[in-house]
Amino acid sequence: MxxxxxxxxxxxxxxxxKDGMVNHDVATLFAGKKVVLFAVPGAFTPTCSEAHLPGFVVLADQLKAKGVDIIACVSVNDAFVMKAWGEAQNASEIMMLADGxxxxxxxxxxxxxTAAFGGIRSQRYAMVIDNGVVTTLNVEAPKSFEVSTAEAVLASL
Known part of the structure; x- marks a missing residue:
């Protein structure tokens, strides 16, 4: 890990x-930037939709006030699902990224x-990245939602 x-x-x-599909090279996308990247097991799933993504939507301005250039959510879903989920959650300040x-x-x-539930997915985590280097890494224990919250990330900045 x-x-x-x-x-x-x-x-x-x-x-x-709005201009179509973009495939971002991670190194290029995050170069020279302070990034909060958080990952969820799946778009439209209960904890992800009721707490994880909404927390970052609510605290986006406060995170950016602490010097964060990009707030990004990543999930093992396709880009169409990530876009639809972002729109459904009013997540216009969050970059919705697909790790298909x-x-x-x-x-x-x-x-x-996750076996029959969905196959290979992402663990739930949040990290702060400074110019491509991980400076904070908060990985949740299975079935937990404590250390990767927007509040926990904000407190770490």
Whole structure:
């Protein structure tokens, strides 16, 4: 698993924008920026939709006031689902990124197999990235939602 102080692995994350599909090179996207990246097991799932994403929507301005350039949510879903979920949650300040084949989360060592529920998904986590290097990493214990909340990330900045 990736650790604090390590650079992010190479990877590509998809985003459906008003101009169409964009495949972001992670290193390029986060270069020279302070980023809050949080991951959820699945778009439209209960904890993710009722608490995790909404917390970052509510606290987006406060996070940006602390110097955060990008707030991004990543999930092992396709870019169409991530866009629809972002719109349903009024998450206009959040970059909704798709890790469709879980390759980025696998490279981080933060994937999990949920078996028949959904297959390979992301663990629930939040990290602060400064110019491509992880400075804070909060990974949730299974079935927990405490350390990756928007409030916990804000408190760490």
């Amino acid at each position: 990736i650790q604090q102080g390590q650079a992010l692995p190479a990877g590509t994350l998809g985003q459906l924008t 084949d879980a390759s980025f989360n696998k490279a981080l060592g933060l994937d999990m197999d």
